[in-house]
Amino acid sequence: MAEKYLQIRLKNRPGSGSDDFWTITNDKPCALEDHQILLKMHYISLDPGMKGWMSDKKSYMPPVNLTDVMRAFGVGEVIDSRSDQFKIGQFVTGFTGAQSHAVVDARGFLRPIDPDAAPLSHYMGGLGMTGFTGYFGMTDIGRPKTGETVVVSAAAGAVGSIACQVANLSGARVVGIAGGEKKCNLLIEEFGLDAAIDYKKGPIDEALKEACPDGIDVYFDNVGGDILDAALMQMNRLARIVLCGGVSQYDDWHxxxxxxxxxxxxxxxxxxxxxxxxxYSAQIPEGSAQLAQWQREGKVKFLEHIVDGLENFPAAFDTLFNGGNTGKMIIRL
Amino acid sequence: MAEKYLQIRLKNRPGSGSDDFWTITNDKPCALEDHQILLKMHYISLDPGMKGWMSDKKSYMPPVNLTDVMRAFGVGEVIDSRSDQFKIGQFVTGFTGAQSHAVVDARGFLRPIDPDAAPLSHYMGGLGMTGFTGYFGMTDIGRPKTGETVVVSAAAGAVGSIACQVANLSGARVVGIAGGEKKCNLLIEEFGLDAAIDYKKGPIDEALKEACPDGIDVYFDNVGGDILDAALMQMNRLARIVLCGGVSQYDDWHxxxxxxxxxxxxxxxxxxxxxxxxxYSAQIPEGSAQLAQWQREGKVKFLEHIVDGLENFPAAFDTLFNGGNTGKMIIRL
Known part of the structure; x- marks a missing residue:
């Protein structure tokens, strides 16, 4: 069977009420130019923050242009190279775009990865951007101490699952918020948190008060909306809010x-x-080494929600916003 | 003419749609108990933050009970004393309540003041809580540096006027936001700010962009609402927001x-x-000394909006929320 060249391209900006993406079948990419490499993609990362890249509101990166290949992190294997930095057969991760094959400038934001050190999918999750986000957000901004109370929203999600497990190693009381009994059981049984709140079960205000009798010292927020408002009312004096995202508000930033x-x-x-x-880009090696060690020691678990086939990207993306995933959402090609 | 004993008492919580206060004529206070002093009030402070004390929403202080004397800072002269700490004839400032005469426990939050060191009214403004709020908020949280851009909202108000003048001494570019041409002229001519924005004149977004071509590094916010939203869009990476108040939201915290x-x-x-x-209560002496020195040197000006008569307290309080005051609103008795 001939190789298929697939791309996910941005069709509409969020809030349009219509489809977000086009799935395009392409011809084989043209010959490489100097410094370019051709990647055959193995994994593509799906992240709620992509909604920000899809919006034209001012952000930390320029918006993805309509009709362009959707910006995404990926893990790919170098199958052709006109760069001194990367050789055929090497594996790399970085911004590869949501596509089956990527022509990338090797001087851009790419780093080589070792396929023998960890399963390749981990570089999209616990050893990827979401893992580092949970790790640095909690260790550098949250800085929980023994005896303090930490609350993490979307605690069964890609970032939250790392943030709450990292907090748990600090000796603080850690409370995770997630949707549904299954995720809440996971927070207690797999991650060893002190309490879990099912936000679908009842008023979040009451549940937070009950789970945090001494108030909240660190709140790691991924969701915004009612949960952030409820947490604000329980914060102790001089407490810290680590603002990581606001997935409840991503549908239309305007x-x-x-x-x-x-x-x-x-x-x-x-x-x-x-x-x-x-x-934290300069500290990625440090964060990566620490997370890898904790994972080997069984202190931190990397949860992955793997979906096969790039053609399932649009549906998998929607799943991120209806609470359908547990752990890091990843497309396997 | 016999001495009048007046009190302003809380009638309704904010947002009731009815009057906030009762003005009550009282009998002479009873004989003092141990540790109590009797103050004849000279000045009462009016502050937007009082709306927070009047609300029953969780805050940094318990709400004022309905029918109680309204909590307020004041300057009073000791006219009777059963305390070793304060003698008749001394002047003190602290939480005295909005009343013509106050029976206060001398062990509470009171500090003696020197009527010869500065006009008594200054202890309600530049050398009082609002002065210290502007000073510590800017020096400890904002920390502007030469070459940075600082924006202060309600810059002609009690706190903002101190905050923007303190920022101006740092060598930063300072932009003040105020309502009306008169206040804006004052910001430029009296305070020497680099630019002033009249938020009543046109879209605040455009005006901020124009006044801050290099973006905003420090935003000192007293108002919330549209102005905070507009400032957020112009903040530079890693910039600081000093959140001091949100007067646009005080009408009903719920x-x-x-x-x-x-x-x-x-x-x-x-x-x-x-x-x-x-x-910052432990650092008040430091802040007070610094502000007094700057004022003597003409580097910082204390603006006061003085209204005579406690019976004008309710009307003067409303003025705080319709932009009618320039500088610190103070009742003189």
Whole structure:
């Protein structure tokens, strides 16, 4: 069977009410130019933050242009190279785009990975951007201490699952918020958290009060909306909010709703700090080594939700926003 | 004429649609108990943050009970004392309540002041809580550096006027936001700011872009609402937001609207830190000495908006929320 060249391209901006993506069958890429490499993709990462890249609202990266290949992290194997940096047969990760084959400038944001050190899919999750995001957000901004109470939203998600497990190693009381009994059981049984809140089960305010009798010292937020508002009301004086994302608001950034209770930041003298992985790019080797070690020791688990076939990218993307995934959503090609 | 004993008491919580306060004529206070002093009040402070004390929403202080004397800072003269700490004839400032005469426990939050060192009214403004709030918020949280751009909202108000003048001494470019041409002229001519924006004149987004061609590094926010949202869109990467208040949201804290653009905190890696003067109570002597020195040297000006008569407290309070005051609103008795 002939090789298929597939690409996922941006069709509409979020909030259009229509399809987000086109799936395109392409011809074989043209011959490489100097410094370019050709990658055969093995894994493509799906992340809620992609909605930000799809929006034309000012962000930390330029928006993806309509009709362009969707920006995505991926793991690929070098099958052709006109670069001194990468040889055929090597594996790399970075911004490869959502496509079956990628022609990439080797001088860009790419790093070589060792396929024998860990399963390749881990470089999309626990040893990838989402793992580092959970790790640095919790260790550098949250900085939980023994005896403190940490709350993590979307705790069964790609970033949250790392953030809550890292917090758990600090000796703090860790409470995870997730949707559904299955995910909550996982937080307790697999991750060893102190409590889990099923936000679908009842009022989040009451559940947070009950799970955090001493208030909240660190809140790691991935969701925004009602859960952020509820957490704000339980924050202790001088507590920290690690602002990682706001998945409840990603549908249309132009219609986003801010946290109504944000005045608690004043009255409780809170610090709310946002970040992206760009802030920590120099420390990736350190974070990667630490997470890999904890995973080998069984202290941190990498959960992956793998979907086969690039043609399933649009449906898998939607799953990210309806709570259908547990752990890191990854497309396997 | 016999001495009048007046009190302003809380009638309704904010958002009731009815009057906030009762003005009550009282009998002479009873004889003092041990540790109590009797103050004849000279000045009462009016502050937007009082709306927070009037609300029953969780805050940094317990809400004022309905029918109680309204909590307020004041300057009073000791006219009777059963305390070893304060003698008749001394002047003190602290939480005295909005009343013509106050019976206060001398062991509470009171500090003696020197009526010869500065006009008494200054202890309600530049040398009072609002002065310290502007000073510590800017020096400890904002920390502007030469070459950076600082924006201060409500810059002609009690806190903002101190914050923007303190920023101006750092060598940063300072832009003040205020309502009306008169206040904007004051920001440029009296305070020497680099630019002033009249938020009533046109779209705040455009005006901010124009006044801050290099983006914003420090935003000191007193107002929330549209102005905070507009500032969020102009913040530079790793910039700081000093969250001091949100006067546009004080009318009813139960219906407050959060900053819709708060996701910029993530995408630009911003730090938003809130505070109240409680955080700096140990450093008041330092802040007070510095502000007094700057004022003597003409580097910082204390603007006061003085209204005569406690019976004008309710009307003066409303003025705080319709932009009618320039500088610190103070009742003189």
């Amino acid at each position: 219609k986003a709703v801010g946290p109504a209770n944000y005045m608690q930041i004043v009255t409780q003298s809170l610090t709310m700090r946002g970040f992206t992985m760009m802030d | 219906k407050a609207v959060g900053p819709a653009n708060y996701m910029q905190i993530v995408t630009q890696s911003l730090t938003m830190r809130g505070f109240t003067m409680m955080d």
